Amino acid sequence: MQFTIAIDGPAAAGKGTISRAVAQDLGVAHLDTGLLYRAVGMKGGDPVAAARNLAPQDLEREDLRGLQAAEAASRVAVNPEVRAALVEFQRDFARRAGGAVLDGRDIGTVICPKAEVKLFVTASAETRAMRRWKETGEGSYDAVLEQVRIRDARDMGRADAPLRPADDAVVLDTTELSIEDAVAQARAVIQARLGR
Numbered sequence: 001m002q003f004t005i006a007i008d009g010p011a012a013a014g015k016g017t018i019s020r021a022v023a024q025d026l027g028v029a030h031l032d033t034g035l036l037y038r039a040v041g042m043k044g045g046d047p048v049a050a051a052r053n054l055a056p057q058d059l060e061r062e063d064l065r066g067l068q069a070a071e072a073a074s075r076v077a078v079n080p081e082v083r084a085a086l087v088e089f090q091r092d093f094a095r096r097a098g099g100a101v102l103d104g105r106d107i108g109t110v111i112c113p114k115a116e117v118k119l120f121v122t123a124s125a126e127t128r129a130m131r132r133w134k135e136t137g138e139g140s141y142d143a144v145l146e147q148v149r150i151r152d153a154r155d156m157g158r159a160d161a162p163l164r165p166a167d168d169a170v171v172l173d174t175t176e177l178s179i180e181d182a183v184a185q186a187r188a189v190i191q192a193r194l195g196r
């Protein structure tokens with residue numbers, strides 16, 4: 001059976017954690033689309049050329065998980081030509097036989113507007129900054145909160161594919177939820193929509 005689960009939302013909302021868990025449940029592939037933008041941002045030089053020539057080894061760099069890569073990603077992600085260069089790869093992934101889970105910012109709105117399931121995962125900026133600060137061990141909590149706020153504003157404010165819930169997305173606020181409860185609620189939405 002072919003189906004797409006689109007999981008969007010702001011930084012450190014829990015998209016990746018939920019995506020990995022539900023992809024494993026269903027035995028389907030997962031694509032963290034943020035990694036594509038992080039790799040383009042960290043490649044340096046012309047970001048449009050970097051996006052057009054993105055190679056598998058570019059996604060294996062050790063430094064893609066940190067705050068510098070997140071910031072670099074959000075800067076290149078405002079460029080419509082960068083975004084356009086990454087569309088086909090994401091849509092091909094979404095169409096794979098057996099089903100796929102993709103997480104990012106514009107999966108339910110732009111990349112896969114017909115996805116069978118759309119989740120918009122969010123949480124307060126303070127909660128998300130605390131999670132990301134603990135996870136990366138980088139900088140101070142205040143600096144991480146500031147970066148999260150700047151990145152949210154840039155992602156929501158850009159003209160091309162801004163971060164917003166699709167009209168038919170189910171919004172899941174994880175501010176007060178444990179990882180287990182957040183995953184359980186996502187599973188319930190998927191079960192209701194897909195019947196499995």
Ligand code: CDP
Nearest residue numbers: 011012013014015016017131135178179182
């Ligand atoms: O993919 P995204 O940036 O949205 O977030 P993530 O990488 O799934 O989660 C960011 C951090 O928050 C990780 O360290 C998760 O373990 C943690 N987390 C949490 O503490 N509570 C949740 N309900 C979800 C995630």
Ligand code: CDP
Nearest residue numbers: 010011012033034037073074077104105106
């Ligand atoms: O893990 P976190 O949510 O902090 O970041 P990410 O998902 O790795 O995305 C990093 C940045 O890439 C975001 O702040 C966006 O600017 C950009 N991005 C995007 O524009 N569209 C996507 N589908 C995924 C990421």
